[in-house]
Amino acid sequence: MFEGVPLTWFLITGTIMFFVGIYGFLVRKNLITMLMSIELILNSVNINFVAFNKILYPGHLEGMFFTIFIIAVAAAEASVAIAIIINIYRRLVNIDVEKMNEMKY
Amino acid sequence: MIDFSYTVLILLIPLVVFVVVGLFGNRFKPIVSGLVGTTGLFIGWVLSIFTAYNYFFVSGKGAEGAFVKVLAFSMRWLNLTDKLHIDMGVLLDPISVMMLIVITTVSFMVHLYSIGYMAGEKGFSRFFATLSLFSFSMLGLVVATNIFQMYIFWELVGVSSYLLIGFYYTKDSAVAASKKAFIVTRFADLGFLIGILMLSYATGTFDFIKLTAPDSPALTSGQGVWFLGLSTMTWSMIFIFMGGAGKSAMFPLHIWLPDAMEGPTPVSALIHAATMVVAGVYLVARLFPIYHMNAVALDVVMYVGAFSSIFAAVVACTQYDIKRVLAYSTMSQIGMMMFALGVSGYGGEEGLGFMASMFHLFTHAFFKALLFLGAGAIIHAVHSNVMQDMGGLRKHMPITHATFLIACLAIAGIPPLSGFFSKDEILAAGHMKSMFLFIVELTVSGLTAFYMFRLYYNIFWGKNTHYHHTPHEAPLTMTLPLMILALGALFAGLVPFASLVTSDGMPFETHIELGVAIPAVLAGLIGITIATLMYRKETNVPERIFNTLGGFSKAAFNKFYIDEVYLFITKKILFNYVSRPVAWFDRHIVDGAMNGMAYVTNEASDRVKKLQSGQVQQYALVFVSGALLLALLFIYLWTN
Amino acid sequence: MTTNQLMFAIFAAVIIIFSILTVTSRRILRAATFLLFVLVATGGMYFLLRFNFLAAIQLTLYAGGIVVLIIFSILLTSHIGEKLEAPSVKKIIPAFIAAGFGAALCILTIVQHPFPQEVISSSERTDIRVIAKALISTEKFGYALPFEVISILLLAAMVGAIILAKKRKD
Numbered sequence: 001m002f003e004g005v006p007l008t009w010f011l012i013t014g015t016i017m018f019f020v021g022i023y024g025f026l027v028r029k030n031l032i033t034m035l036m037s038i039e040l041i042l043n044s045v046n047i048n049f050v051a052f053n054k055i056l057y058p059g060h061l062e063g064m065f066f067t068i069f070i071i072a073v074a075a076a077e078a079s080v081a082i083a084i085i086i087n088i089y090r091r092l093v094n095i096d097v098e099k100m101n102e103m104k105y
Numbered sequence: 106m107i108d109f110s111y112t113v114l115i116l117l118i119p120l121v122v123f124v125v126v127g128l129f130g131n132r133f134k135p136i137v138s139g140l141v142g143t144t145g146l147f148i149g150w151v152l153s154i155f156t157a158y159n160y161f162f163v164s165g166k167g168a169e170g171a172f173v174k175v176l177a178f179s180m181r182w183l184n185l186t187d188k189l190h191i192d193m194g195v196l197l198d199p200i201s202v203m204m205l206i207v208i209t210t211v212s213f214m215v216h217l218y219s220i221g222y223m224a225g226e227k228g229f230s231r232f233f234a235t236l237s238l239f240s241f242s243m244l245g246l247v248v249a250t251n252i253f254q255m256y257i258f259w260e261l262v263g264v265s266s267y268l269l270i271g272f273y274y275t276k277d278s279a280v281a282a283s284k285k286a287f288i289v290t291r292f293a294d295l296g297f298l299i300g301i302l303m304l305s306y307a308t309g310t311f312d313f314i315k316l317t318a319p320d321s322p323a324l325t326s327g328q329g330v331w332f333l334g335l336s337t338m339t340w341s342m343i344f345i346f347m348g349g350a351g352k353s354a355m356f357p358l359h360i361w362l363p364d365a366m367e368g369p370t371p372v373s374a375l376i377h378a379a380t381m382v383v384a385g386v387y388l389v390a391r392l393f394p395i396y397h398m399n400a401v402a403l404d405v406v407m408y409v410g411a412f413s414s415i416f417a418a419v420v421a422c423t424q425y426d427i428k429r430v431l432a433y434s435t436m437s438q439i440g441m442m443m444f445a446l447g448v449s450g451y452g453g454e455e456g457l458g459f460m461a462s463m464f465h466l467f468t469h470a471f472f473k474a475l476l477f478l479g480a481g482a483i484i485h486a487v488h489s490n491v492m493q494d495m496g497g498l499r500k501h502m503p504i505t506h507a508t509f510l511i512a513c514l515a516i517a518g519i520p521p522l523s524g525f526f527s528k529d530e531i532l533a534a535g536h537m538k539s540m541f542l543f544i545v546e547l548t549v550s551g552l553t554a555f556y557m558f559r560l561y562y563n564i565f566w567g568k569n570t571h572y573h574h575t576p577h578e579a580p581l582t583m584t585l586p587l588m589i590l591a592l593g594a595l596f597a598g599l600v601p602f603a604s605l606v607t608s609d610g611m612p613f614e615t616h617i618e619l620g621v622a623i624p625a626v627l628a629g630l631i632g633i634t635i636a637t638l639m640y641r642k643e644t645n646v647p648e649r650i651f652n653t654l655g656g657f658s659k660a661a662f663n664k665f666y667i668d669e670v671y672l673f674i675t676k677k678i679l680f681n682y683v684s685r686p687v688a689w690f691d692r693h694i695v696d697g698a699m700n701g702m703a704y705v706t707n708e709a710s711d712r713v714k715k716l717q718s719g720q721v722q723q724y725a726l727v728f729v730s731g732a733l734l735l736a737l738l739f740i741y742l743w744t745n
Numbered sequence: 746m747t748t749n750q751l752m753f754a755i756f757a758a759v760i761i762i763f764s765i766l767t768v769t770s771r772r773i774l775r776a777a778t779f780l781l782f783v784l785v786a787t788g789g790m791y792f793l794l795r796f797n798f799l800a801a802i803q804l805t806l807y808a809g810g811i812v813v814l815i816i817f818s819i820l821l822t823s824h825i826g827e828k829l830e831a832p833s834v835k836k837i838i839p840a841f842i843a844a845g846f847g848a849a850l851c852i853l854t855i856v857q858h859p860f861p862q863e864v865i866s867s868s869e870r871t872d873i874r875v876i877a878k879a880l881i882s883t884e885k886f887g888y889a890l891p892f893e894v895i896s897i898l899l900l901a902a903m904v905g906a907i908i909l910a911k912k913r914k915d
Contacts (some may be wrong), residue, residue, distance in 0.1 A: 004747040010790070011855045013757040017764050017783075019848040024768030026726050026840035027832045032819055033773060036780045039811065040764050043787050046803075054794045056861065061871065061879060064799055065888050071806055072895045076902035078811045082818045083909035089822045090912075101719025726839055733847045740854060 010051035017044035031085045031095040035078065042074045107164045109177035112195045115152050115205065116248065118145045119241035123234050130230025136220070142233035143216040146240060150209040153202075160202045161605055171610035174198040174314050179250055188309065194250035196313060199606040200390055200463055204247035207470045208380050210593070212240045214586035215375040218478050221582035222371055222485060232272060232369065239265035243380050247387060251311035252301050255388070259297070259352070262384065263290050266376050270368040282364035289361040293351020300344030304395075307337050317394045335401055342395060342402035345388065346409075353385025354436045355443060356413040360668055362436055366428040366490075370481030373428060378435050378477050379470040386442045386466055393459060393608055397451040407447020411542050414440030416665070418552035422559065423651075423662040426490045427480050430560050431473070434516070437549060438469050444546060445531040448538035449608065456608030457537070457615070461530030464602040468523035471593035472515040478590065479509040482583055483564060486576035492563040499565040501576040504584045506565050508591040513561045515594040517554035517629040523598030525626070530602075533621045547628050554632025562640035752793055759786035771829045773819050781812045795870050 017040055024037030046067045053063025089095050122145035130138045160175070167173035179194030216236060223229055242261035249255035264287075271283030305311055335343075349355075354362035365377050376382070389396060389406055396403050414437045421433035442462045449458025482505045487495055499506040515522035518529070528550060535543045578584065604612035639650075651658045660666065760783055767779040784807045791800035883889045 003749045005749050005753045005793075007860050008855055009753060009757065012852055013760055013790075015848055015851045015855065016761050019844040019851075020761070020764045020768055022729055022847065023840050023844035026722050026729070026843065027836050028768060028829075029832060030773060030823075030829055032815060032822065033768070033776055033829075036776060036815060037768055039780060039807070040767065040783065043784065043807075047787060047790055050791060050794050050796055050799065054796070061876065061886070064796055064871070064876075065879070065891075067796075067799055068802060069891055069895055071802060072899060075806060075811060076899050078814055079906045080902050080909065082814055083906035085818060086821060086910050095822055097721055100721070104717055104719030722836065722840075726843060729847065730843050733843065733850060737850060740850075 007051055007055045010047060010055075014044040014047040014051070017041075017047070029096050029098055031088070031097055032082075034097060035081050035085070039074065039078070042070055046070055107159050109156065109159070109175055109195070109197055111152065112156055112177045112197065112205075112248070115149045115156070115209070116195070116241060116244050118149050119237045119244065121145070123237040123241060126230055126237060127234035130234055133230065135224075135229035138230035138233045139216070139220040139223075142237050143213070143220065145237060146209060146213040146216045149240070149244070150213045153205040153209040156197070157202050157206050160197055161199075167610075170612070172199045172605075172607075173610065174317075176250060176314065177248075182254075191253045191311065192251055193254055195248040196250040197248070199610060200387065201247045203463060203467060203606050204387060205244065207467060208240065208243050208247065211375055211379040211470055211474045211590075212236070212243075214474065214478070214590055215371045218374075218481070218583050218586040219369075219371045221580045222481055223369065226369075228272065232269075235265055235268045235272075236372070236375070239269065239376060239381075243384075246384060249313070251313055252304065252316070252392075253311045255391075256294075256297065256301055259348070259384065260294065262381050263287065263294070263352070266290075266365070266381055269372040269376060270365045272369055272372065273367070276367070278364075279367040282361075282367040286361035286365050289358055290351045293358050294348050296344045296346075296351070297348020300341045300346075300348065303337060303341035303344065307341065313391060317392070336399070338395065339399040339402050342392070342399050343405055345392065346385075346402065346406055349385030349388040350409060351385070352388075353382050353439050353443070354413075355385065355409050355440065356416050357667060359413065359417070359436050360671060363429045363432045363664070366426070366432050370428065370477060370484060373432070374474045374477030374481065377432065378473040382435060382439055383442065383466050383470070386439060386446065386462060389443065389446050390459065390463060393446065393449075394451060396446075397449075397608075403447055405447075406443055407538075407542070410440045410443025410445075410447050411545055412440070413437070414444060414549045415545055415552075416440075418549045418556065419661050420664050421556045422552060423658060425492045427483070427492055427495075427560060427564065428477075428490055430556060431476055431480060434476075434553065434556065435473055437553060438465070438473065438516070441528070441531055441546060441549065442466055442469070444542070445534050448534050448542070452609045452611065454613050456613075457530060457603075458534035459608035460603050460606060460615075461527060461534050463606045464530055464600075465527035467600070467602070468515070468527045468594070468597045471590055471597050472512040472522075472524060475508060475512040475587060475590040475594050476516070478583070478587055479505050479512065482579040482587065483576075485579055485583070492560070495564045497566065498576060502578050504578060504587060508587040509561065509565070511591045512594050513557045515598075516557050517633060518550050518625055519629055519633075520622075520626060521598065523594050523596065525622075526598035527602075529617060529622050529625055530615065532625050533618050536618075536621050547624055550625055551628035551632040554629040555636050556632075558633045558636030559640050562636060566641055749793065752789070756786045756789045756793065759783070760790075771831060773823055773827070773829060774816070774825055777812060777816050777819060780815070781808055784808045784812065797870050798873055798876055 021037045021040030021044060024040065025034055028034050028037060049063040049067050049070075051063075053060060057063070085095055088100070092099065122142050126133075126138045126141055133141075160172075175197040177195040177197050179192050181190050182193040183191040185191070216233070219232065219236065223232055226232070239262065242258045242265055245258035246255055246262055249258060267283050267287040270286050271279050273279045274283075301311075304316075308316065310316060347358075351358040362377060362382065366373055368377070396406065417433040417435075417437035417440060421430050421437060424430045424433060442465050445458040445462035445465065447458070449456055449460075449462065451459075482502065483495065483498065484490060486498070486502060489495070511522065515524040518525045520526075532543060532546055532550070535546050579587075603615040607613060663669075763779040763782040763786070767776050767783060770776040770779060784803065788800045788803040788808065791797075791803055879886060880888050880892050
């Protein structure tokens with residue numbers, strides 16, 4: 001409980017956000033929207049981290065630092081992913097994930 | 106006691122020459138390769154003579170006046186277990202020192218001769234490299250300290266023989282001959298290997314000194330009856346003799362030797378007359394104390410030797426290729442050596458046959474090498490191997506003629522040439538053992554004289570064949586070895602062998618028994634006389650005799666169809682009833698199983714590969730579902 | 746309902762609604778905008794939990810950096826008015842079942858779990874100096890090593906992105 005808000009609420013919010021992200025990743029065809037789904041997933045994890053940190057271990061900062069590092073990794077991942085997407089677009093003139101099956105069997 | 110460790114050099118020098126000439130021979134001028142090889146062998150020759158002098162006259166004798174075995178050098182080569190190890194080394198005793206002399210002398214002569222004979226040939230350096238390899242292997246064989254070292258060098262000798270027979274590898278017949286020699290001797294060596302394994306299993310040692318000592322384990326262990334009423338030791342000796350018979354071209358493993366004459370003639374002189382083919386004799390002599398204790402094995406040696414000698418002598422009378430005549434003659438003479446070993450006893454005068462065998466080996470090396478080198482000079486001049494193309498050559502090639510005549514007289518056993526003495530000892534030893542075999546060997550000497558002079562007259566006398574260009578005497582590098590070897594053929598018989606090389610090292614006295622010597626000389630003279638009458642002038646007498654004998658002479662001309670028998674056995678029986686079913690089994694069962702496995706895998710993966718659709722989202726779906734199922738499993742279903 | 750609860754309810758509602766819209770909207774630029782709202786609301790959550798520094802990072806890096814990057818790439822790869830084709834039902838149904846099942850499983854687990862119930866009134870903000878020291882400290886609870894590793898990762902990502910996106914000469 002944090003000033004009237006229970007930990008469970010944060011966690012449920014994070015969970016819903018996470019599975020919405022999963023759903024988006026599984027369904028969307030456009031590579032950029034898939035990337036956005038991944039951002040949603042990362043953010044839901046971040047919410048869980050900070051909520052755990054604040055409510056269960058108020059004297060510590062681990063959750064926050066993890067969140068910082070996750071944000072940094074997300075930034076790196078986004079930049080590389082977008083570079084790849086642009087490269088793909090240059091070659092195939094679209095970024096539909098279903099058409100990217102050159103390396104199947 | 107003199108330190109004999111320098112004898113390692115006799116082995117190492119040819120090896121170094123082989124490596125140097127083999128690797129860099131193509132960059133030298135051909136003559137340089139020849140000179141390097143010849144120089145190497147010359148050093149080896151000098152060292153061998155020095156060793157022989159030191160061994161026989163300075164320090165070879167032990168306390169009791171007998172020659173002892175000297176371990177000049179030994180190193181542990183393969184350490185299998187504490188007890189079982191394979192050594193490499195140099196063992197000096199009367200027979201190995203005698204063999205050192207024979208090998209280095211003939212090899213040196215052949216090297217010298219080859220410089221002239223092979224001049225201008227393609228592969229001149231290769232020839233000398235292989236010749237050095239052969240010399241190294243043969244020397245290693247005779248100085249082997251244990252039977253396994255001997256086996257290794259035995260195979261090396263076989264390889265170099267193979268390489269040299271197939272020297273003209275663009276010629277189909279040479280390739281076939283080299284393969285034949287290799288396969289036949291390999292087959293015989295299988296017996297040798299089995300014999301080695303049985304011997305070492307029974308006695309627990311490879312070492313010659315231990316094996317041939319008076320308290321040898323070979324004399325006590327393995328004596329129980331094992332198979333067909335013979336003991337393990339007897340069987341192992343028979344198997345080892347099989348290897349020796351293969352290398353020494355004893356009947357029925359002789360079929361490779363006549364074909365081996367496809368090699369260059371100096372090779373025939375060195376390998377297929379003087380050195381390698383007597384390796385079998387040497388092997389039996391080396392293990393003689395054990396053979397002597399196994400009478401059946403020794404009888405096998407005796408009968409095989411006697412039969413081979415008469416068989417080859419008969420065939421030699423009908424052949425027209427001069428090298429083949431010499432090949433069969435070699436086989437016959439080696440048969441006599443084997444025979445002499447077979448009739449020999451052990452120790453002192455009992456060991457007369459042993460001494461005679463070694464003596465004949467020694468003298469035979471000189472006159473047979475001389476005959477081959479002479480034949481080489483003739484072939485060099487006439488460009489043909491066949492007698493019909495020759496005749497009247499004595500005017501064109503005086504030196505060759507003289508030396509060839511000396512060799513013919515020596516091999517015919519005319520006193521006082523070398524062949525007389527050694528052959529006389531063999532006959533004396535045979536006479537002590539069995540009258541029948543004595544007469545057989547006497548016939549062989551008569552036949553030997555006959556076919557050698559048939560050869561001689563056909564080449565040097567007879568019709569005056571018209572040649573395309575007049576045959577000329579060979580160059581000095583070829584005639585010099587002929588003359589040196591002729592000296593050997595003349596005087597080698599004067600060596601007091603009985604006081605140097607004996608079965609147990611104890612010297613003894615020999616004297617010429619007139620009861621043996623007179624029939625022997627008479628047999629030789631009769632052979633020569635008949636040959637003179639038949640071939641001195643060109644007549645049709647030989648043809649009429651040939652036709653009178655009908656089937657027999659035809660069979661002899663066709664080498665008694667031994668080759669055909671082999672072909673029948675291999676082609677008709679082995680190929681049809683063994684190889685074909687095996688090939689069928691291999692093609693259908695073994696390959697079938699493999700192909701079936703490949704087919705099943707292929708089919709299965711064809712079905713399964715659709716799973717890998719290339720759709721990332723499908724993969725992700727499977728991954729998420731799996732993770733969730735695992736979570737469900739671990740959180741709710743697998744509690745406690 | 747306290748202020749905090751109200752704030753939480755608003756942020757949570759924004760997060761859930763706009764994240765659903767993000768993954769369902771057929772106009773890609775709108776989806777990016779909805780993502781921006783989600784990220785801002787997440788930043789609000791951090792403020793609510795008194796992680797001011799983190800919230801600032803969230804706003805500048807995510808809302809200001811990544812979303813802008815995404816929008817740029819959208820502009821590079823698609824037309825603004827373009828409507829994405831609707832995903833096929835064959836994809837939606839298994840994905841929906843998987844996501845729904847997962848959400849149900851997790852929420853069930855969370856609700857059933859006995860978290861400690863005592864009230865923690867830690868409304869104090871974390872001092873930025875403490876964060877700065879912890880980031881470069883090598884002591885216990887110091888993060889010098891991951892900090893350096895992350896910096897190398899960022900450098901590598903930067904170089905990699907440049908190489909990947911560069912126009913090839915061939």
